[in-house]
Amino acid sequence: MTDGLFFDSGFEALTGHSPMPWQRRLFAELHAGRCPDALDLPTGLGKTSVMAIWLLALAAQAAAGRPSLPRRLVYVVDRRTVVDQATDTAERMRKAVLSAAPDTPARPVRDALRSLCVAPDETPLAISTLRGEHADNREWQADPARPGIVVGTVDMIGSRLLFSGYGVSRGMRPFHAGLIGHDTLLVLDEAHLCPAFEALLRAIVGDPAFKPAVELPAPTSRLVSLSATGRSRGDVFRLAPEDESHGVVKMRREARKVLSVEDLQAGKKLDEVLATKAIARIQEGPARVVVFCNSRTTAQAVATNLRKYEAKEKNGLAILLMTGARRGHERAELAEALRRSGYVADDWSPAVTPTILVATSAGEVGVDLDADHMVCDLVACERMIQRLGRVNRCGGDSRCAFIDVVVPPPTKGSKTESDADASASVARWRAALEALPRVDGAGHEASPAAFAALKAAQPALIESATTPEPLHPALTRALVDDWSMTSLDDHFGRPEIQPWLRGWIEDEEPQTLVIWRERLPWRGGRDFDAETAAAFFDAAPPHLHETLEAETAVVLDVLESRVNKAMERRGPDTPLVAESTPALIVLDRRGKPVSGWTLGDLAKCLSTKRSRQDLAADLRFGTAVVWAGLGGLDQSGLLTADDIEMVVPCLDNDWIGDARAEAIMENIGYRVLTFADELPQGWRETFRLVLVDDDEDRPDGIVVAERIAEPGRSNEISACQQTLTDHRAAIVAEVQRIGALLGLSPSSIDVLVHAALRHDDGKACVRWQRYAGQRSFRPGRDEPLAKFTGRGDWRLLLIEDHVYRHEFGSLLAAERDPVLGTLSQEARDLVLHLIASHHGNARPVIAAVVDEAPPSVSADHARDVALRFARMQRRWGPWGLAWWEALLRGADHRASRRLDVTKGRPLGPAKRTVVERA
Numbered sequence: 001m002t003d004g005l006f007f008d009s010g011f012e013a014l015t016g017h018s019p020m021p022w023q024r025r026l027f028a029e030l031h032a033g034r035c036p037d038a039l040d041l042p043t044g045l046g047k048t049s050v051m052a053i054w055l056l057a058l059a060a061q062a063a064a065g066r067p068s069l070p071r072r073l074v075y076v077v078d079r080r081t082v083v084d085q086a087t088d089t090a091e092r093m094r095k096a097v098l099s100a101a102p103d104t105p106a107r108p109v110r111d112a113l114r115s116l117c118v119a120p121d122e123t124p125l126a127i128s129t130l131r132g133e134h135a136d137n138r139e140w141q142a143d144p145a146r147p148g149i150v151v152g153t154v155d156m157i158g159s160r161l162l163f164s165g166y167g168v169s170r171g172m173r174p175f176h177a178g179l180i181g182h183d184t185l186l187v188l189d190e191a192h193l194c195p196a197f198e199a200l201l202r203a204i205v206g207d208p209a210f211k212p213a214v215e216l217p218a219p220t221s222r223l224v225s226l227s228a229t230g231r232s233r234g235d236v237f238r239l240a241p242e243d244e245s246h247g248v249v250k251m252r253r254e255a256r257k258v259l260s261v262e263d264l265q266a267g268k269k270l271d272e273v274l275a276t277k278a279i280a281r282i283q284e285g286p287a288r289v290v291v292f293c294n295s296r297t298t299a300q301a302v303a304t305n306l307r308k309y310e311a312k313e314k315n316g317l318a319i320l321l322m323t324g325a326r327r328g329h330e331r332a333e334l335a336e337a338l339r340r341s342g343y344v345a346d347d348w349s350p351a352v353t354p355t356i357l358v359a360t361s362a363g364e365v366g367v368d369l370d371a372d373h374m375v376c377d378l379v380a381c382e383r384m385i386q387r388l389g390r391v392n393r394c395g396g397d398s399r400c401a402f403i404d405v406v407v408p409p410p411t412k413g414s415k416t417e418s419d420a421d422a423s424a425s426v427a428r429w430r431a432a433l434e435a436l437p438r439v440d441g442a443g444h445e446a447s448p449a450a451f452a453a454l455k456a457a458q459p460a461l462i463e464s465a466t467t468p469e470p471l472h473p474a475l476t477r478a479l480v481d482d483w484s485m486t487s488l489d490d491h492f493g494r495p496e497i498q499p500w501l502r503g504w505i506e507d508e509e510p511q512t513l514v515i516w517r518e519r520l521p522w523r524g525g526r527d528f529d530a531e532t533a534a535a536f537f538d539a540a541p542p543h544l545h546e547t548l549e550a551e552t553a554v555v556l557d558v559l560e561s562r563v564n565k566a567m568e569r570r571g572p573d574t575p576l577v578a579e580s581t582p583a584l585i586v587l588d589r590r591g592k593p594v595s596g597w598t599l600g601d602l603a604k605c606l607s608t609k610r611s612r613q614d615l616a617a618d619l620r621f622g623t624a625v626v627w628a629g630l631g632g633l634d635q636s637g638l639l640t641a642d643d644i645e646m647v648v649p650c651l652d653n654d655w656i657g658d659a660r661a662e663a664i665m666e667n668i669g670y671r672v673l674t675f676a677d678e679l680p681q682g683w684r685e686t687f688r689l690v691l692v693d694d695d696e697d698r699p700d701g702i703v704v705a706e707r708i709a710e711p712g713r714s715n716e717i718s719a720c721q722q723t724l725t726d727h728r729a730a731i732v733a734e735v736q737r738i739g740a741l742l743g744l745s746p747s748s749i750d751v752l753v754h755a756a757l758r759h760d761d762g763k764a765c766v767r768w769q770r771y772a773g774q775r776s777f778r779p780g781r782d783e784p785l786a787k788f789t790g791r792g793d794w795r796l797l798l799i800e801d802h803v804y805r806h807e808f809g810s811l812l813a814a815e816r817d818p819v820l821g822t823l824s825q826e827a828r829d830l831v832l833h834l835i836a837s838h839h840g841n842a843r844p845v846i847a848a849v850v851d852e853a854p855p856s857v858s859a860d861h862a863r864d865v866a867l868r869f870a871r872m873q874r875r876w877g878p879w880g881l882a883w884w885e886a887l888l889r890g891a892d893h894r895a896s897r898r899l900d901v902t903k904g905r906p907l908g909p910a911k912r913t914v915v916e917r918a
Contacts, residue, residue: 003031006063007056009105014052014093022243023049029237030057033068037234038191038225042448043389044252044368045239047226048089050187051075051149055093055125058147059112067116067743070185070219072140074150076157078193085368086189087129090149094125116741117146125149130156130544138669142897144179144883144890145741154197157186158501161204163483163878167541167591171840173486178886181879183218183742191225192382196472196503198225203475204879210477212877217744221879253449255395257388259403260443261378261433270377270408271301277375277404278302279309282317282354288343290369291358292376292387296323303358303636318355321636324362325554328545329649330637343369348394363390370394374403380425381432381465388446403446405433432465470503480878487843496589498621510552510620514639515542516628518653519672519702520596522582523691528596532689533585539687539704540672541591542623546651550639552619559584560606561641562630567603579603583630586615587623594618628653652702673703683707720789722899724764727786730899731756734891742887751827754820755834755888760786762809767851771796787899802849809850811836812861826875833872833881834888836865844869 007027011019019027022041029036030053041047054073061067075086097113100106113124126139130152140148150157159166160176168176181204191198201223204210243249264270274291281289293299303321310317320337338344341355348370363369364386370393378384384405392401407430410422435454436444444450455462479500482493521536522528563583579600586595595618597605605611632648634640652672671683679685687704722730735756739749762768764784769777771792772785797804814820814835820828836842848862849855872881 003028003060006060006108007031010056010059010109011049011052013100013104013106013109014055014096015049015089016092017046020045020243020249021246022237022239022249023053025240025243026050026237027053027057030054030069031060035185035222036224036237038227038236040227040236040238042239042253042452043386044255044393044395044448045249047189048075048086050224050226051086051090052093054185055113055147056109058116059109062115063108063112068219070183070221071116071145071742072148072150072179072184074152074157074180074184074186076152076154076186076188076197078154078190078197086149086151087127090125090127090151094123094127097125098123113147117143122146127151130160141175141179141890141893143738143894144183144887145738150180154194154501158197158200159497161200161879162480162497162500163486163882164497166589167544169538169840170486174484174837174840174843174882175886175889177484177879178882178884179890182216182221182883184221186221186223187226188223189226190386191227194502195469196499197501198223199472200475200500207475210480210877210879212880213875216876216880216883217748218742218883251395252393253395253452254447255392256400257392257403257446258400258439258442258444259388259405259433259436259446261405261407261430264406264408269301270406271298272305273406274298274375274377275302275305275309277406278306278356281373281375281402281404282356286351286354287372288341288351288370289354289356289373289375290343290363290371290390291356292363292374292379293358293360294377294379296325296360298377299323299358299360300636300638300640306356306358316353318353320355320357321638322357322359322363323636323638324360325548325550325639326633326637327548330633334637338367338369343371345370348396348399368393371401372399373401376403376405378405378407378426378429378433380429380467381462382467384429384433385451388451389448403443428461428465432461435461470505472503473499475500477878481873484873484878484882485843487841487845510616511549512552512555512619512621513542513623514548514550514555514626515546515623516626516632516648516650517672518628518650519674519691520582520585520625520627521689521702522585522596523689524582525580528582528585530593530596533593533596536687536689536702536704537587537591537593537625539706540651540670542587542625543651543668545668547623548633548639552616554639555619555624556606556612556616558639558641559602559624559626559630563599563603563606566599566630581627581629583627585625586618587625588618589621591623594622670704670706673705675700675703677703679703679705720787720899721785722787724760724784724786727760727895727899728757730895731759731891734894735888738887738891747827751823751830752834752887752891754823754831755838756891758814758817758820758831759810759835759838759888759892760806761813762806762811762850765806765809765851767797767799767804768806768809787896799849799851802847804849804851805839805841805847807836807839807841808846808848808858808861811846811865812850812853815861829868829871830876830884833865833868834885837869837885838888838892842866842869 004024007024008019011023022045039047039050051073054069058067058069058071061069077086096106097110100110110124117124122143124147126142126146126148128138128140128148128150130150140150155166157180160168160173160180163173163177165173165176186201186205188194188198188201205221205223239249244253264273274293278289278291281287291302293302299321303319306317306319310319318341320334320341322334335344338357342349342351343355343357344367351372357363357369357371361383364383369390371391374387374391376387388403391403392399407426410426433444435458436446436450439445479495482491483497485491485494521533579598581599582596583599583602584597585593588594605615628648628650634642651668671680673679683705685703686706687702689702690699691701692699732753735752736749739752763772763786764779766777766779769784771794772788773790773792774782774785777784794803811832814832820831823831833842836846842865844866846862846865848858850858853861876884
């Protein structure tokens with residue numbers, strides 16, 4: 001089969017559509033090993049198909065026995081939209097690959113991808129989303145050689161790249177950085193929205209300061225920026241003249257969109273005018289109308305006006321509200337509503353019932369909305385282009401979209417911007433729209449072709465109407481080296497990473513994440529215990545599906561309103577509502593509990609200006625874990641200050657038992673239960689806390705269970721025991737398979753094998769074996785364990801108030817190994833570093849305590865660990881060294897997971913651990 005036929009048939013099998021000419025040209029580029037810096041294509045031409053094109057190019061290379069493209073594609077979006085368009089696309093592709101029958105177009109693709117997997121029975125394409133309903137199933141972490149697609153936001157991907165992963169444990173941060181920072185095709189969607197992050201990625205993939213001193217044995221990471229605004233730089237892939245004559249391309253570029261602009265009349269309210277114009281459009285006949293608003297407050301007011309109209313007319317009008325400040329749970333529900341209403345569909349069909357979608361910037365990107373008409377306020381040119389891409393998206397002779405743009409009086413965008421500057425900005429935005437070609441008696445032609453022609457004819461006009469890029473700090477090697485020292489709790493040279501992700505944004509409102517839990521880890525009648533809370537949130541951390549992000553000031557106002565109402569409801573008939581009821585736990589940016597508040601204390605705090613400011617400082621870019629009894633969200637899934645009686649569905653109450661929630665819980669990987677709940681098959685208890693004791697000795701409290709054999713988790717606790725000898729053999733087999741699939745040289749595989757053989761030798765000591773349950777272990781006579789069931793007593797690992805780390809013991813044993821002495825100095829250094837760092841330590845420090853060496857000797861070895869890390873970092877680069885570590889850790893995870901799945905007794909609950917505080 002020729003490459004062209006392979007692509008054409010494979011593309012249609014994966015996407016359901018025949019490829020356009022530009023997609024064939026991009027496939028040829030990738031297949032040949034060339035990767036453009038950017039794709040600048042009009043909205044509606046399927047830029048997300050870059051995933052299918054990459055997958056087919058990788059499969060074609062694998063079939064030819066010369067894979068050179070990166071194994072992972074990381075798709076970055078800048079909005080937490082209601083539906084993950086990229087994940088949906090990837091899931092459809094994987095389904096097509098998995099279901100491919102013999103002699104079907106997708107079968108060669110499946111066979112080629114399977115040749116890149118460690119095990120032939122594995123799913124040949126891993127898909128993970130670092131947000132929303134799919135977050136994070138850890139598939140992308142399970143096998144460093146398997147092709148995978150990871151979807152995430154700027155913050156989720158960027159924080160992982162910079163060794164600071166939000167919501168990621170300190171020990172796993174280098175693992176994430178290694179897998180994302182090397183052997184990865186980074187695809188930045190709507191790059192114009194995040195120029196600071198694009199500059200960061202350009203530096204990572206192109207700045208010589210970050211290149212390793214020696215060539216890494218895998219493809220380096222590449223960046224492709226996607227945009228529809230013409231703001232791309234570098235080697236830009238654009239439509240060629242022959243592309244524009246293609247039927248689908250021509251129809252979408254010339255989709256009829258008639259735009260009119262008018263000022264908001266004095267005395268009129270913007271929300272009322274926007275609602276009135278939207279109603280006028282549906283009165284012309286059933287239609288799908290989208291109303292874009294620049295502020296969330298305006299959007300909520302428009303939705304309220306529309307509901308009043310529907311209540312009066314009772315005409316069956318469906319009203320949907322899309323904003324960014326909502327949980328993944330509600331975003332997924334809205335996604336279903338959008339599909340049912342026809343806003344998101346593969347093929348457009350006329351509306352049967354009238355529907356109005358009110359959206360903020362959350363609807364401008366990330367969702368392929370296709371409305372019939374649009375009403376909006378005026379924003380900068382690049383945002384107007386995005387909005388226009390959400391109406392009459394597919395075009396066609398029978399469709400003509402009408403766009404009503406209302407221009408409110410200019411308001412200052414920041415404290416440093418004058419009224420004159422704000423007026424000038426609005427005038428430039430308006431001038432760009434009114435420079436579009438006139439349509440007789442109707443307005444202006446706003447098709448993608450019209451905008452492209454305007455930009456070509458008047459580039460200065462479009463540039464002046466576009467938002468200036470924010471200033472952002474330069475990325476230096478010294479900064480990355482500081483961030484990569486993840487085993488240090490604190491480091492004065494390690495700043496917060498946000499300016500490198502977003503730039504310096506004037507007057508940026510501090511944000512707070514909010515989650516609701518029915519049961520807080522706080523025993524009633526006692527002071528808040530941060531240590532117990534930390535243990536609980538380590539076992540059951542806030543999950544993206546249950547998380548809502550809002551301005552800190554809004555969160556404080558809502559808390560004050562809810563707490564005051566709760567205090568008014570106190571009484572004998574509401575025993576749970578008492579001043580001593582735990583109401584709020586605040587976590588810092590790293591997920592560490594910093595304060596806890598009872599209902600009474602919170603009421604006092606919020607009523608005092610200084611105390612309120614102190615709480616605001618804790619909440620700034622932190623997480624508020626709110627007792628679900630304080631009320632939930634409004635009917636649109638938004639956080640408001642109104643007194644809402646309904647209890648918000650959350651992870652430890654209403655979600656349990658729901659069919660859809662069950663699938664979500666599988667992806668989350670842990671469950672929060674009560675003592676009365678039955679532990680599901682295949683899950684084990686990891687945390688238990690008594691909250692209430694009654695007179696009949698029937699305590700109630702919190703139980704956290706985790707799924708057994710979860711990829712990406714690194715611990716010694718298993719569904720069955722495994723000896724150290726067997727574990728060595730298992731992980732050696734895994735690193736050999738991974739190394740062969742990645743095409744590593746024999747010497748590189750040899751390094752991994754040496755590290756695999758020695759990485760757990762430190763477990764063979766008496767102290768660790770007693771921790772593993774072998775209380776009468778005798779060295780040299782009893783077989784040491786590497787994996788064990790139950791939960792070990794960590795106090796058995798204490799040596800003078802310090803916890804023994806088996807990696808350090810393994811390191812000392814390896815340094816005495818004569819076989820390692822035969823390796824080159826560079827190879828031996830890498831082996832020793834991989835042994836010391838295989839649980840995320842030794843970057844650059846590790847707890848240097850062992851029984852067989854005095855503190856002075858251990859200190860010398862610990863110094864050598866830090867110096868070795870520095871040498872390896874210079875040699876392999878920050879992400880290259882982390883990638884080497886990820887190979888060994890990935891093999892270790894795979895060996896542990898295969899043990900859980902294939903050996904020992906049936907999966908079930910492990911020994912319980914009781915967390916009690918006197």
